[in-house]
Amino acid sequence: MIEPYGAHSLAANMPRASAYLAVVGAIVRKDLAVEWRSRQLLASMLVFALLVILIFNFALELDAAARSELSAGVLWATFAFAGTLGLNRSMAMENDSRALDGLLLAPVDRSAIYFGKALANVSFMLLVALFTLPVYSILYNVDLFNAGLLLVLVLGAWGYSAIGTLLAAMAMQARSREVLLPVLLFPLLLPVLIAAVRASGFFLEGLALAYIWPSLNLLIVYAVTMPALGYMFFDFIVEE
Amino acid sequence: MIAARGLGKRFGYRLVLESVNLKVNPGELVVLLGPNGAGKSTLLRILASLSRPTFGEVEVAGSRFPQQAAAARAQIGFLGHKPMLHEDLSARQNLIFYASLYGVKRPDARIKELLNLFDLDPRRHEPVRTFSRGMQQRLAVARAMLHRPKVLLLDEPHSGLDREAITILDGLLRDLAKKGTTILLATHDLQVAQRLAQRVEVLAAGRLAASWRRRQLASRQFPSLYDRALRRAQLGGQHA
Amino acid sequence: MASNSVQPKPRLLSALDLTSVVLMLAATWMVFFYAPSAQPEAGGEAQRIFYFHVSTGWIGMAAFISAAVAGVVYLIRPNRKWDVFSVAAVEIGLVYSFINIATGSIWARPVWNTWWTWDPRLVTATVMQLTFLAYLLLRQSIEDPERRARFGAIYAILGSLTVPLTYLSIRIWRTIHPVVIGSGDPSAQGTFDMTPLMLQTLLFSLLAFTVFGLTLLWHRVRLGWLGEQVEQLRLKAMR
Numbered sequence: 267m268i269e270p271y272g273a274h275s276l277a278a279n280m281p282r283a284s285a286y287l288a289v290v291g292a293i294v295r296k297d298l299a300v301e302w303r304s305r306q307l308l309a310s311m312l313v314f315a316l317l318v319i320l321i322f323n324f325a326l327e328l329d330a331a332a333r334s335e336l337s338a339g340v341l342w343a344t345f346a347f348a349g350t351l352g353l354n355r356s357m358a359m360e361n362d363s364r365a366l367d368g369l370l371l372a373p374v375d376r377s378a379i380y381f382g383k384a385l386a387n388v389s390f391m392l393l394v395a396l397f398t399l400p401v402y403s404i405l406y407n408v409d410l411f412n413a414g415l416l417l418v419l420v421l422g423a424w425g426y427s428a429i430g431t432l433l434a435a436m437a438m439q440a441r442s443r444e445v446l447l448p449v450l451l452f453p454l455l456l457p458v459l460i461a462a463v464r465a466s467g468f469f470l471e472g473l474a475l476a477y478i479w480p481s482l483n484l485l486i487v488y489a490v491t492m493p494a495l496g497y498m499f500f501d502f503i504v505e506e
Numbered sequence: 507m508i509a510a511r512g513l514g515k516r517f518g519y520r521l522v523l524e525s526v527n528l529k530v531n532p533g534e535l536v537v538l539l540g541p542n543g544a545g546k547s548t549l550l551r552i553l554a555s556l557s558r559p560t561f562g563e564v565e566v567a568g569s570r571f572p573q574q575a576a577a578a579r580a581q582i583g584f585l586g587h588k589p590m591l592h593e594d595l596s597a598r599q600n601l602i603f604y605a606s607l608y609g610v611k612r613p614d615a616r617i618k619e620l621l622n623l624f625d626l627d628p629r630r631h632e633p634v635r636t637f638s639r640g641m642q643q644r645l646a647v648a649r650a651m652l653h654r655p656k657v658l659l660l661d662e663p664h665s666g667l668d669r670e671a672i673t674i675l676d677g678l679l680r681d682l683a684k685k686g687t688t689i690l691l692a693t694h695d696l697q698v699a700q701r702l703a704q705r706v707e708v709l710a711a712g713r714l715a716a717s718w719r720r721r722q723l724a725s726r727q728f729p730s731l732y733d734r735a736l737r738r739a740q741l742g743g744q745h746a
Numbered sequence: 747m748a749s750n751s752v753q754p755k756p757r758l759l760s761a762l763d764l765t766s767v768v769l770m771l772a773a774t775w776m777v778f779f780y781a782p783s784a785q786p787e788a789g790g791e792a793q794r795i796f797y798f799h800v801s802t803g804w805i806g807m808a809a810f811i812s813a814a815v816a817g818v819v820y821l822i823r824p825n826r827k828w829d830v831f832s833v834a835a836v837e838i839g840l841v842y843s844f845i846n847i848a849t850g851s852i853w854a855r856p857v858w859n860t861w862w863t864w865d866p867r868l869v870t871a872t873v874m875q876l877t878f879l880a881y882l883l884l885r886q887s888i889e890d891p892e893r894r895a896r897f898g899a900i901y902a903i904l905g906s907l908t909v910p911l912t913y914l915s916i917r918i919w920r921t922i923h924p925v926v927i928g929s930g931d932p933s934a935q936g937t938f939d940m941t942p943l944m945l946q947t948l949l950f951s952l953l954a955f956t957v958f959g960l961t962l963l964w965h966r967v968r969l970g971w972l973g974e975q976v977e978q979l980r981l982k983a984m985r
Contacts, residue, residue, distance in 0.1 A: 285609050292606035296592065299603075303594045303633065359592070368590035368649070370556055372607040373580035429904070436897050440887035450884060453877035454904055457870070491907075499900050502821060506557040518890045519981045 289374045293382025298389065300359060307355045311394045315348040319402060337408050338466035342422070342459055345395060349426055350448050352390045356383060357434040370504060380431060380500035384493065388427035395419055414469030414478070421485040422462035428492035429454055435503045458488050507532045507657055507688040508553060513562035515548055522548050523712045526562070530690055532656075535683040537699040538692040540709035541736065546692035547587060549709065550659045553690065554584040567657055580608065583655035585663055589646035593635040597626050597645050600634060601652060608653035620648040623678070624671075639666040647675065651682075658682070658689045664698060676701060696729055708732065710739035759964055766958040773797070773947075773954035781947040792856045797948055799849040801955040802842040803871075809839030809959065810878060814906035817899030829895035830970035832902055833885070836878050838963050842955075843875050877905040891977065 301307050322340045360366035369379045403410040430451055437447040465481040513526040523545045530536050540546050551557040553566055555575040564571040569578035591600050598617060605613035621627040624644040634642060643666040650658065658679075664672050679702060683689055693699065699706050700723050708716040716735040722728065777797045784793035813835035820828035850868070851861050862868070881901050888894040940948070 288609060289607055292603055295606075296595070296603045299599060300592055300594045359594075362593055364586060364588040364590050365592055367556055367584075367586060367588075368604065369607070371554065371579055371582070371584055373576055373578075373609075375576055432904075436884070436900070439893065440884065440897075441889075442887060446884065446887055449880050450901065453873050453880050454907075456873045460869070495904065499903075502896055502900060506551070518892070519977065 286374045286378050289372050289378040290382045290385065293369070293379060294386045294389070297356065297359075297383070297386035301390070307352060308390065308393060311348045311351050311390065312397055314351055315344050315394055315398045316401060318344040318347055319398070319405075323406075337402070337406070337410070338463045338470060341398070341402065342463045342466065344398065345391065345423070346426070346452070346455065346459060348394055349387075349391055349423075349430060350451065352387055352394075353427075353430045353434040353451075354444055354447060356387050356390075356431070357438045361438060366504070376501045376504060377497045379504070380435075380496050381493070383435075384427045384431040384496065387431055388423050391423040391427060392420070395423065408470075410470070412469050415466050418462055418465045418469065418482070418485065421482075421489045422458060425458045425485065425488040425492050426455060428489070428496050429458075432492075432496045432499060432503065435500065439503075457484065461485050461488075507534075507567060508690060509563075509565045510549075510553065511563045513549070513552065513559050513564065515545075515552060515557065516560045521712060523552075523559075526709075526712075526714055528707060528714065530688055532688050533683060533686045534704055535679065535689045535691070535702060536705045536707060537703035538690060538709055539694070539696070539699050539703075539706050539732070540692075541694055544709045545712045546694075546709050547661050550584070550661050550690070550692055551586070554582055554659050555579055556584070556586075580653070581656040583650040583653065583658045585646055585650040585658075585660045587661055589642045590649065591634045591642060591645060594633055596631045596633055597621065597637070598630040600645065601649060604649050604652050610653050616652065620652065624648050624674070640668055640671060643667055644671060656687060658687055658691075660689065660691045662693055663691065664693070664695070696732060699723060700728065708735050708739075710736050713739060715739035755968075759961070759968075762957070762961045762964065766954070766961045769954035769957050773951045776947045776950055781944050782941060784944075790856075792853055795849045795853045797951040798955075799846055799853060800948060801951045802849065803846040804952070805955050805959050806839045806842035806846055807874075809835045809842060809963075810874065810902075811906055813839065813878075814902045817902040820895060820899045824892070824895070826891075826895070826974050827971070829898065830967055830974060832895075832898060833882075834963055834966035834970055836881055836902065837966060838959055840875065840878055840882075841962075842959065843871065843878075847871055847875065874905075878902075881905060 319340060322343070326336065326340075360369065370376065372378065399410050402408065430447075433450045433454070434447055437443045437450060440446050461481040461484040465478055465485060468478040468481070508528065508530040510526055510528040513523060513528070514521070515523040526549060528549075538546050538549065548557065552559050552564060555564075555566075555571055555578060558572065566578045567581035569575065569581075571578065592603070595603070598621070601617045601620065602613060605617060610616055618627070621630050624647065626641060626645055626648070629637070629641070634645065637645065643663070647660075647663055650660065663675060667675065679689060679691070683704075691698070691702065703723060704720050706716075706718045706723060707714055708718075715738060716731075718728075718731075722731075725731075777794050781794065781797070783790055784796075813832045816828045816832040816835065820832070847868075850871075854863070855861055881898060884901055885894050885898050888897060
């Protein structure tokens with residue numbers, strides 16, 4: 267049986283639980299530190315998001331009534347596209363001077379790298395959302411301060427990041443990687459996006475939970491299964 | 507400390523390493539000598555668990571790969587072709603990050619010690635991007651030794667270093683070997699071999715071609731012996 | 747790895763070629779002459795396409811799932827044959843699924859009065875199609891054959907999660923897609939009850955399409971395996 271390097275044998279990893287978490291934390295902190303120094307990524311994601319919203323405004327010619335109905339869709343389409351910028355940058359930074367090798371040398375299970383990266387990516391997405399939502403709210407006079415919406419945002423962003431980090435690791439090793447990532451990502455992401463848009467929309471309209479539940483359920487299922495799949499497959503993707 | 511049996515590596519359709527049997531005992535300083543393209547980097551990467559061998563077995567620091575690779579990595583320090591540094595972060599931040607990956611105890615003291623040793627302390631807060639090639643290389647060597655590994659795998663560590671730095675590095679390596687660190691150093695430079703090696707293994711065209719002890723290195727005929735070994739290896743590889 | 751020689755076309759495969767042609771002709775005859783017409787609300791004569799539609803739909807999905815299963819096996823025991831099988835299964839699956847979508851569209855025109863609608867089941871069928879097209883694009887972008895096989899396997903596994911989602915989507919969302927088998931909204935436009943003759947026709951169509959699909963798969967696997975052997979010879983020559 268082929269085992270990925272640093273395979274998940276419990277005996278080897280049990281006393282290493284704290285080492286594992288330390289590595290995950292170190293990677294998240296490192297990604298945030300790199301971003302803090304250059305602020306390149308967040309700025310581009312933010313500007314990109316706002317531009318996309320603007321484009322939708324003119325492309326769809328939304329009047330006030332239509333806007334509140336379509337807000338969920340516009341917002342999620344925006345996040346979906348802006349998210350790919352984050353994913354690309356996140357994996358590309360490890361390509362410079364082969365920093366990824368440095369991560370692979372860490373004496374823990376390689377999935378720690380996956381979770382570290384995925385958590386960093388979801389943090390960036392949520393940060394972008396944090397700025398985008400109020401701006402949208404003001405520009406279009408739509409009240410977006412909704413607990414349900416925030417829940418959907420967190421779940422959706424986490425599912426996105428979980429599958430996106432895995433695929434970005436794959437795309438990084440292929441030709442035409444910036445184009446390949448969206449092509450690989452969006453078909454797998456569509457169910458999550460659909461559920462997120464529906465759930466967000468329903469929450470904004472104030473519908474009963476029973477109505478929203480199927481979509482929310484799907485989001486939760488994805489938020490749990492995608493990281494599990496990432497955990498299983500990341501080793502196979504980064505090994506040489 | 508390092509044992510490779512029947513090691514082979516194939517990339518797609520290219521056979522890069524073949525039937526490599528290598529043994530390095532604890533505290534030995536062995537130089538892996540060979541021309542560019544011989545497979546030295548590939549061999550080191552396999553021993554560092556960054557690459558999976560296509561054939562054969564590897565055991566480093568008492569751990570067999572792949573099952574116990576994660577455990578072995580705690581004892582391995584690796585320096586590759588590229589420095590594996592995050593260019594947007596400062597020298598100190600890079601070392602802090604790696605220290606947390608390896609769980610180094612009392613990291614601040616250890617980092618300060620290494621920064622001083624490699625004369626990087628004055629510029630420790632500046633981004634690595636602004637460092638010269640030689641400075642980046644020094645930092646990379648520091649990173650490899652940060653966690654006091656029992657095994658050091660170094661790929662052309664002297665490249666880019668000026669005379670002074672070379673002297674410091676040589677002294678450091680001899681010192682570490684004396685104190686029990688096992689060192690495998692890859693280079694194409696005969697002089698490095700003559701200065702440092704207790705034993706030389708010649709790698710050419712993916713195979714181990716010759717093995718010499720220190721006494722033989724001092725002889726004036728060493729360079730021509732080396733040439734002959736290389737030629738034999740090229741010829742040997744040509745009959746398919 | 748085994749055989750170095752090019753194997754001549756197996757007799758069984760030739761027999762299968764003939765059998766699948768015969769079965770497909772027979773199924774077509776049954777669809778047009780044996781099965782009764784459906785009610786006008788279900789499309790009348792146009793409803794006959796249902797037999798092709800359902801057969802290709804299920805077999806397409808089965809093809810994708812088997813590609814994913816082969817992917818799992820490859821990850822556990824990396825043997826090129828599983829990879830060759832995966833690619834072949836995905837290609838067959840794409841063709842069958844495309845026929846599924848196209849026949850659905852042809853039926854929809856007279857019944858729903860539109861070629862296409864953004865109904866959940868159609869959306870997820872499209873997603874499935876796009877996913878496995880992406881699978882082929884992914885493979886094209888990777889040069890190293892071992893990595894290509896590994897990544898392909900992983901993506902096929904990930905992609906096959908959209909297949910049960912396609913099936914479950916009727917439960918999760920309201921849909922206008924008719925549900926002929928199983929529970930669902932009976933008021934969905936175009937629903938009809940199957941008479942015994944219809945059921946027989948459906949089962950026979952399934953059989954015909956399955957045999958045809960397996961024949962195609964075998965041919966495609968042989969082609970892929972020949973390709974692998976060429977690469978192996980090249981490898982030996984390059985040493």
